[in-house]
Each structure stands twice: as structure tokens, then as C-alpha cells.
Amino acid sequence: MVIRGASSGTLMTEGGARSASWQTCAIAEIIQRTPSIKSYFLRLSEPFAHIAGQHVDVRLTAPDGYVAMRSYSIASSPSASNVIELAIERLPDGEVSPFFHDIAAVGDKIELRGPLGGHFLWPERATAPVLLIGAGSGVVPLMAMIRQRRALAQTVPTALLLSSRTQRDVLFADELLSLELADPKFTLALAITREPPERACDFARRIDSAMVAELVARLPRMPAHVFVCGSNRFVNIAADGALMAGLDAAVIKTERYGG
Amino acid sequence: MITRGFTGRNSGGDQSDRIPPGQHLVEHFPVLTAGPTPRVETADWKFTLKIGPRHIKVWNWSAFNALPKTKMTRDIHCVTSWSKLNTAWEGVVVDDILADAGVEPPTDFVLAHCYDGYSTNVPLADLASGKTMIALNYEGQPLPRDHGGPARLLVPHLYFWKSAKWVNGLQFTERDEAGFWELRGYHKYGDPWREQRYTND
Ligand SMILES: Cc1cc2nc3c(=O)[nH]c(=O)nc-3n(C[C@H](O)[C@H](O)[C@H](O)COP(=O)(O)OP(=O)(O)OC[C@H]3O[C@@H](n4cnc5c(N)ncnc54)[C@H](O)[C@@H]3O)c2cc1C
Numbered sequence: 137m138v139i140r141g142a143s144s145g146t147l148m149t150e151g152g153a154r155s156a157s158w159q160t161c162a163i164a165e166i167i168q169r170t171p172s173i174k175s176y177f178l179r180l181s182e183p184f185a186h187i188a189g190q191h192v193d194v195r196l197t198a199p200d201g202y203v204a205m206r207s208y209s210i211a212s213s214p215s216a217s218n219v220i221e222l223a224i225e226r227l228p229d230g231e232v233s234p235f236f237h238d239i240a241a242v243g244d245k246i247e248l249r250g251p252l253g254g255h256f257l258w259p260e261r262a263t264a265p266v267l268l269i270g271a272g273s274g275v276v277p278l279m280a281m282i283r284q285r286r287a288l289a290q291t292v293p294t295a296l297l298l299s300s301r302t303q304r305d306v307l308f309a310d311e312l313l314s315l316e317l318a319d320p321k322f323t324l325a326l327a328i329t330r331e332p333p334e335r336a337c338d339f340a341r342r343i344d345s346a347m348v349a350e351l352v353a354r355l356p357r358m359p360a361h362v363f364v365c366g367s368n369r370f371v372n373i374a375a376d377g378a379l380m381a382g383l384d385a386a387v388i389k390t391e392r393y394g395g
Numbered sequence: 396m397i398t399r400g401f402t403g404r405n406s407g408g409d410q411s412d413r414i415p416p417g418q419h420l421v422e423h424f425p426v427l428t429a430g431p432t433p434r435v436e437t438a439d440w441k442f443t444l445k446i447g448p449r450h451i452k453v454w455n456w457s458a459f460n461a462l463p464k465t466k467m468t469r470d471i472h473c474v475t476s477w478s479k480l481n482t483a484w485e486g487v488v489v490d491d492i493l494a495d496a497g498v499e500p501p502t503d504f505v506l507a508h509c510y511d512g513y514s515t516n517v518p519l520a521d522l523a524s525g526k527t528m529i530a531l532n533y534e535g536q537p538l539p540r541d542h543g544g545p546a547r548l549l550v551p552h553l554y555f556w557k558s559a560k561w562v563n564g565l566q567f568t569e570r571d572e573a574g575f576w577e578l579r580g581y582h583k584y585g586d587p588w589r590e591q592r593y594t595n596d
Contacts, residue, residue, distance in 0.1 A: 156593060160396060193476075193592075195417065197396060198403040205417045205476040231404040231419065239400040247396055252593060254579025255429050368426040368541065375431035385431050385511070394425035394475060 156184075156249045158195070163244045164219055170305045173273055174237060175211065175223045183218035184251055186210055188258035188284035189277045189363070189391075192222070192250030196232060206232045209276040209365075209391070210251065211308075213283035223307060225273035256363060256391045258284055262292045264360030267351060267383075269343070269374045271299040274366030275307050277391060281363065282322070286315065295323040295359075297351045299343050299370065301330045323354050343370070348377035359383065365391040410480065413470055415587040418478040425477055426541050429575070433510045433561050437545050442529070443508075443564035444496050452496040456545070462487045462495055465528060469551035471558070472587040484549055486530035489522045489565070504571045507548045510561040515574035516583065517550055517557055522565075526552060529562060554585040554592070 165177040191209045198204075212221040226237040240246070258281040259266070268278040275298055285294060300306045306326060316324040326338040327347060333340055339347055352359065362383055364374045371390045378388050404419075414420060437456040444451045454462075466485045472478045493500065503519045521527065530549040531538060538544035543560025550557040556576050577583050582591040590596060 196398040196401040196403070198401050199397055202403040203417055204401070204403050204419055207475055235398075235401055244399055245396065246398065252580060254581075255576075368428075371428075372432055372541070379431055385433075388431050390428060390430055392425075392427050394427060394477070 156252055157182075158247050158249045160245050160247055163240060163242050163246060166240070166242060169223060169307055172305070173223055173225045173307050175221050176236060176240070177219050177221050178246060178248070180218045180220060186214050186220075186251030186280075187260075188214060188280040189256040190251040190253045190280075191277070192220070192248045193252060194222075194232070195247045195249075196235060197247070204232050207252070209280070211276045211279045211283075213280055213287045215284065215287040223273060223276045223279075256365070256389050259361055260288075262290070262361060265293040265295070265355040265357055267348075267355065267359040267362045267378070268294065268296045269298075269348070269351075269362070269364045269378070270296070271343070271366035271370040271374075272301075272305070273307065274370065274391070274393065277365055278363060279308050279311075282312070282315065285322075286319070291321050293321045293323075293355050293357075295325070295351050295355050297325050297327065297343065297347065297374075299327040299329065299366075301328070303328060303331065303334060323351075325351055325354070343374050343377065345377035345380040348374065349381040352378075352381045352383070360387055362388045363391075364388065366393065368392045368394070413480060414478050415472055416590050417592075418472055418476055418587065421477040421479055424479060424482075424542065425473065425475070427473065427475060428560065429513070430511055432540055434540065435510050435545055435561055435563075440545050441563060442492075442546070444492065444498070445564060445566040446498070446501050447567065447569070451498055454495075459487065459529075459546075460531070463491050464531075465491070467528065467549070467551070469549075471551050471555050473555040474581065474585070474592050478587075482551075483534050484528065484530040485532040485535075486528040486546070486549065488525060488528045490525055492529065492565070493523060500567065502567045502569055504568045506566045506568055506572055506574060507559045507562055508564045508566060509559050510563050513559055513561070513575045515548075515557050515559045516568075516572055516577060517548075517553070518571065518584075519567075521550065521553065526550070530558075552586075554582075554587050556581065557585055 159182045161178040164179045167175045191207045195205045208222045211223045270278045440456045442454045465488045468483045470480045527550045548559045548562045
């Protein structure tokens with residue numbers, strides 16, 4: 137499959153950019169999204185058109201030349217300007233995420249390359265329903281997909297099952313809740329694990345196969361695309377749930393943040 | 396470019412000569428997979444050697460386990476930037492598989508195939524060098540499902556996506572065919588010491 141980049145016109149193999157060289161960008165804005173997640177808006181010096189679901193590699197360099205590199209999914213939709221949004225969760229003993237939370241400031245320069253990844257990609261011409269399942273910061277690439285769907289005024293039925301510890305930990309909660317009100321083809325279900333949820337359509341437990349089956353039932357037809365993102369443990373549970381709900385392994389794409 | 400305020404955790408570490416550029420050391424064993432984790436029972440497991448479309452030999456679990464076993468302790472490097480030192484594996488070296496099948500390699504290129512439809516290409520010169528194996532044990536235990544059990548390819552000197560999980564066969568190809576990630580923007584060879592992460596690196 138060949139995809140033509142939306143604005144840059146570069147030719148790519150299935151989502152994989154021909155080459156992605158390092159560029160320096162500036163932090164334009166930082167927003168505290170949840171107690172442990174902040175959004176970083178980065179102004180690209182060499183703008184690119186990504187596909188929702190893709191990530192960038194970020195590299196930090198210490199004065200002695202030591203380099204640390206990590207991948208971060210792009211949260212913004214491709215139709216946005218030359219500013220991309222990353223949403224980074226602070227891991228207490230981590231090397232890179234605490235740097236972003238505790239040290240990085242507006243105006244700082246950060247090196248990154250992208251867009252990267254050619255598998256976990258929003259199907260631009262989707263007509264059959266899409267099921268998105270994420271936990272914590274795993275909703276980031278799914279958010280890019282939801283924003284892209286809205287930016288293109290797509291009507292493909294889409295459901296998001298999002299697991300968080302508490303209501304306050306739900307990343308992009310306001311945007312997701314108002315989108316659900318405005319768009320009858322978009323369904324949101326929260327799985328809140330450490331407190332009772334506020335809405336009757338949400339769940340008060342960890343994601344399991346019965347929950348995935350119920351989300352599938354809230355869609356008009358069986359989903360033709362399932363995207364699951366989060367920690368490996370979470371992804372295994374959610375992907376197994378999707379299999380038990382009768383979905384074919386071939387339609388389930390996963391992005392695991394390692395751990 | 397020096398990043399303002401960044402010092403780094405492993406800066407100046409004494410094992411830095413074993414960690415390729417852009418990589419960082421981990422103690423745990425992260426898991427990255429593009430789809431659901433397959434369930435493969437050893438009773439159903441088969442391993443197939445092919446030349447192009449032609450089946451050369453098929454082993455079941457007990458026949459494969461009767462092949463000579465080799466142990467290797469190696470450093471591994473994932474393209475998502477973690478490296479893990481001194482991982483201990485046991486399995487069947489690819490040279491011993493070819494010898495058991497009695498084939499002279501007909502081409503210089505091989506694709507590894509897997510139960511989940513995944514594939515990856517590795518040149519014969521890398522595969523049949525005594526450096527790679529079909530690994531059945533990790534740290535003295537049967538290979539866990541999350542890490543590719545019952546069997547995975549182990550090509551420790553290349554980025555770890557080449558060490559295909561849930562492997563079920565090797566296929567000689569006429570040309571160097573790109574596999575799953577190689578078709579999706581990742582480097583065709585993947586040498587961590589030359590930082591060959593993405594196409595054209
Ligand atoms: C494709 C992709 C997309 C991603 N997208 C996002 C995203 O959108 N948002 C996001 O927040 N993250 C994302 N991640 C995860 C991200 O890349 C980092 O892994 C994450 O930010 C942690 O990095 P860190 O340097 O803070 O922690 P690390 O230093 O890498 O440590 C990770 C964890 O391991 C523990 N640890 C590390 N070293 C040791 C040690 N020696 N001993 C004991 N424990 C140790 C730490 O305590 C920490 O909890 C993504 C990952 C991938 C692969």
C-alpha cells in the first residue's frame with residue numbers, strides 16, 4: 137500500500153516515512169493534563185505531515201555527550217499546524233519523563249525525529265466501526281486518531297474504552313466528554329479502577345473481556361479495526377478480551393509502551 | 396545539541412562500551428509486539444524449512460528438541476532504545492537446523508516466519524554464522540509466551556525486532572525480501588552499532 141503524505145506530498149511505504157532526520161524544536165507550551173501527565177506542544181523547525189497513531193523519537197544530550205532516547209506518540213491530529221502535542225506521563229524513577237516534568241520549560245530546545253511507525257495507523261478510509269482501547273498515557277495515539285476523525289468530519293462509528301485509576305487521571309477527559317455529546321457516532325466508556333465512576337455508562341473495574349464484549353455491542357456492527365495501547369500487561373488483557381469477544385487477531389493492532 | 400538541564404542516569408557508566416549509541420541499559424525485559432500475544436501449544440508446534448515455496452523439512456516439537464542444543468549469553472538491543480546485558484538462552488543453532496535438513500544454502504537471503512503472521516529478513520551470512528539460534532529456553536526456563544514461547548529466533552547482534560517471536564519457519568528467498576517492520580519504515584539490516592533504526596539510517 138502506498139500512502140501520500142497529506143500536505144508534504146512525500147511518498148511513503150505503508151506509513152513509514154522515507155527518512156526522518158533529527159530536527160530541533162522549541163517547547164511552545166506546557167499544560168498539566170492530569171496529576172501525572174503533562175502535554176508538551178513542540179514547534180517543529182521542519183514541519184511534517186504524520187498519520188494519526190505515529191510517534192516521534194526524542195533525544196536528550198547531557199554535557200558529557202551521553203544521549204537518552206525515548207519514543208512518544210503524537211497526540212495532535214495531522215491536520216494541525218507545525219506544532220505537535222506530546223503527552224508524557226511522569227514515571228517516578230524514570231530518566232526522561234521526570235526530566236520533562238521537572239526541568240523542561242517553555243522556550244527550551246528539544247531534538248526529535250519523525251514521524252515514525254508504520255503499523256499502528258488510523259485507517260483514513262474506514263467505514264466499518266473502529267474500537268479503541270487504552271490505559272493511562274496509552275490513550276495518546278488514540279487521541280490523535282479521534283482528533284483526525286473529527287478534523288476530517290468522518291462518521292465511522294468509533295468507540296473508545298479508556299482505563300484510568302481515578303476520574304482525575306483520565307487524559308483529555310473534557311475533550312472526550314464534549315465530543316461524545318456532540319457526535320452520536322462516537323462512544324466513550326471509562327473504566328475507573330480506584331473509585332466509583334461518575335456516569336452510569338462507565339465501569340468501576342479493570343478492563344476484562346466482558347467489558348470489551350459490551351463495548352463491541354455498543355457499536356452498530358463488529359469493528360473492522362481494533363487499536364490497543366498501554367503497558368504490556370494491559371495490552372495483553374485487552375487484546376485477549378477482544379479475541380474472546382469474537383474479533384479476529386488480524387484486525388487487532390497493539391502498541392506497547394514497553395514495561 | 397546539549398539539552399539544557401539534562402544530566403542522564405547512566406552517564407559515564409562503566410559498561411558504556413557494550414551499549415550501542417542511543418541505547419540505555421534496562422534490568423527488566425520489556426515486551427513490544429504489534430498484535431495480540433499468540434497461544435501456541437508445543438503439541439501443535441511445527442517448524443518448517445523452505446526454499447522459496449518448497450517445503451524441505453518439517454520438525455515437530457520432539458524432533459526439534461532432539462537436535463543438538465547450544466547455550467549462549469548475549470547482550471540484546473531493542474530499537475525502542477533499551478539494551479539488556481548478559482541474557483542467557485538455550486536452543487538450536489541455525490547451522491544445526493540446516494545440517495539436519497541436509498541442505499546446502501541455495502541463496503544468501505532468509506525470511507523468518509511466525510505464528511502471528513510476522514516475518515523478518517536476515518541475511519544467510521548473519522544467520523548461519525553460529526551466532527543465531529531458535530531459542531527454546533530463557534534463563535534456564537522454557538521461553539515465556541510474552542517473549543515468544545515456545546520458540547523465537549535469536550539474532551542478538553541485530554536490533555531485537557529481528558529476533559522474531561513465535562517463530563515457525565525459515566525460508567530461503569531469491570532476493571532480500573523485506574519483512575513486517577522492514578516494510579513499515581524500519582531498516583532492512585538493523586545493526587545497532589551503526590544505529591540502523593529506520594529506512595535510510
Ligand atoms: C511507540 C511508543 C510510544 C510511546 N508513547 C508514549 C506517550 O505518548 N506517552 C508516554 O508517557 N510514554 C510513551 N511511551 C513510553 C516512553 O517511551 C518511555 O518509555 C517512558 O516515558 C519512560 O521513560 P523514562 O526515561 O521516564 O523511564 P525509564 O528510565 O526508561 O524507566 C522506565 C521504568 O523502569 C524503571 N527502571 C528503569 N531503569 C531501572 C533500573 N535500572 N532498575 C529498576 N527500575 C528501573 C523506572 O522506574 C521506570 O518506572 C511510548 C513508548 C513507545 C515504545
